[in-house]
Each structure stands twice: as structure tokens, then as C-alpha cells.
Amino acid sequence: MATRTDRYLAELSSPDSLLVAAGRDGRPGTPLNMPPVLASNFVLGTERAYSRGDGTPTWEALEDIIGRLEGGRALAFASGMAGVAAIFDQLHAGSRVVLPDGCYQGVTGLAESGRQRGLWSVTRLAVDDTDGWTAAAADADLLWLESPSNPMLVVADLSAICSARRKPSALLAVDNTFATSLNQRPLDLGADLSFQSATKFIGGHSDLLAGLVAVRDNDLLAALRKSRELNGATPGALESFLAVRGARTMALRLERAQASAMILAERLSSHSNVACTRFPGLSTHPTHSIARRQLKGFGSIISFDIRGDAAAADEVCSRVRLIQHATSLGAVESTIERRASNPGQEHLPASLLRLSVGIENVEDLWADLDAALKTPGQG
């Protein structure tokens, strides 16, 4: 039976309020926030017997928040990749998978390992090849989109691709990690699945791994839950608790980070030691007009090529002091990394740096970047 709070939350449409208000028990005498429930099994007599299949109240608090934010129902996983694997687990033998030519390397790796074992075929298309995607939709079994993409930040025309005719059994999934549920709601655009790594913006503090998959179809939700149960891809109690803690402040963190990212992207694009700056908010960005139409905000990830070689780019990473030289993104601390230094990423421009802008003071961030960029190659 829906409680008074459930009905109220169902009508509450502001995502910043939902992030704070959802995922609570709400009954008198219960903790204001769901504590980490450390339990594998429960006293029998209700539908909750064993957590691997039946979930825990802590996972459900996180699922409740993100499900509402995405306009569907969400399931939490052990990591982003565990969620991705549960989606690929829905494919039958011989399926056709269509992937962006540039997307998260873990997704590429998973798709490639299945292809090598003969489980499915893989076709790759440019993120901005809208005609290619709408044509491929007709006989694909899984269309996997990532927008904005990693690390080139190309924005796919999701409305056009999601509305292209596809087989009734086909799945269209959007990796919403870079955009977040605050800037983009893929299910509203017509996607079947909205995936995100909660390790990034939801967690927001570089201290947990988790993934979330949101859907509207109840059968698909049940199938994903079954996959999570059978593969043991369950989130940790502490991680789920921390992800809820992170979600409470996500709107504020993102607002700050993406405002700073806009400022930094503009300054980087006119910096004499920067050859090219990619940020969907810049009017010079090739998919800026789609970004303006599709995204509520441009996000907080910038990628830019410095003038110079890999060694000069590595030097920038070793010079920054406020910005951390680290991989990953979406956290309170700004991080920078030369992407081509990662295994399997050698095809990227050698001097491409990916900057995830955090919540530090923007002038301090600029001073740090500017100093690090000043004299590449000069010690």
C-alpha cells in the first residue's frame, strides 16, 4: 500500500529535492537515513529471505532515489561494469550489438570478449553518425549509446536514435554516467535502459564502486534482477550507504562543478599551449547544438590536447598541485589524466588530457592549470 510519503514523492518532480527526500523509511522511530544493513539472510516469513536475490533496505534506498530521478525503477549493482554485464546478459546467442566507436573502454572490452567467444557480433558507429544509428536500429538486438562520450565528449542525437524503428525485442541502452540523471533522462527520450556508474557523480567522493540500471519495463527489471542474483553482482551495504550519502549532495556538487568547467573550458580554448579543447558547452564544439537541445547542463568533464607530445602532457599531470593526477571522474576533487596512457587507449591523441572538474574554487583551479601548462617541456 502506498504511504502518504510515497504519494508525495511521486508528485515531487524537482530532482534536487528528490535526491534529498527519497530513499527514506519515513515511519516514526526509524532512522532518518537508511543505515548500512549488514545482512545476508533474514528471519523467514516475508518476501525477504536472502539478500543476493531479495535485496536489502540499504540497496533499496539507493534504488529508490535513482529510479525516481530517472523516471523508472532502478537496480543497484556491485560496480558500473556489473550493471553493464547484466544488460549484456539479456542477449541471446548470435545477437547483433551496436556500439559507439569511442566509448568507455570497459564496455568495449566486455563486448569484444563476448564477440571473441562467438556470443554476439559487434558493429561500431561514430557517436554523431545519427543516420548510421537509425539504420542500424532496424536489426540490432542491443544498441549501446554513450552520450556525452568518453573522452571525446561527442553528444549523440538520442531523441532521433531512440525514436528509430527497432525490433520489439531489441534493447536500447544509454550510458548516462557523464551526463548524470540530473542533466539527461534517457528513458524519457525513448531508451529502454539508462545505465550509470555510481562510482562517479553519485558516489562523488572517490571512495566506492557501484552501478545503477534504470528501466520502465517490469519484465526487464525482473530479468536484470535475476541476472544480478545468479551472477552475484550485488552491491555492498557500505557502498550503497555511501552512494546514498553522495546522492544527497549531488545536485549542488554538479551545479558547482559544471559552472567551473564552463569557465575553465573557455579559458583553455584560448590558452596558447592548448591545441584543442573539447567541451559540449563551447559553441565551437561539433555537437554543441544537440547538447543545448538535449542536456540540462554540459557536465564537468573537459578534454583538451596540449601543444606538444605525450611527455609534455605527462609533465602537465606531474605539475598540478590542487588537481589530482588520477583516473576516474565526477568526484569532489578535480582529477586529470592522459587518457592514451591507459592500456587499449593508444588510439587517442597522445597529448589528450581529460580533466574532471571538482568543487574547488575555480580561480584556484585555473591558477593550478595555468601554472602547469605554462612551460611544457622546460623542466
Ligand SMILES: *Cc1c(COP(=O)(O)O)cnc(C)c1O
Ligand atoms: C566508470 C565508467 C563505467 C564503469 O563503471 P565502474 O563503476 O568503474 O565499473 C562505465 N561507463 C562510463 C562512461 C564510466 O565512466
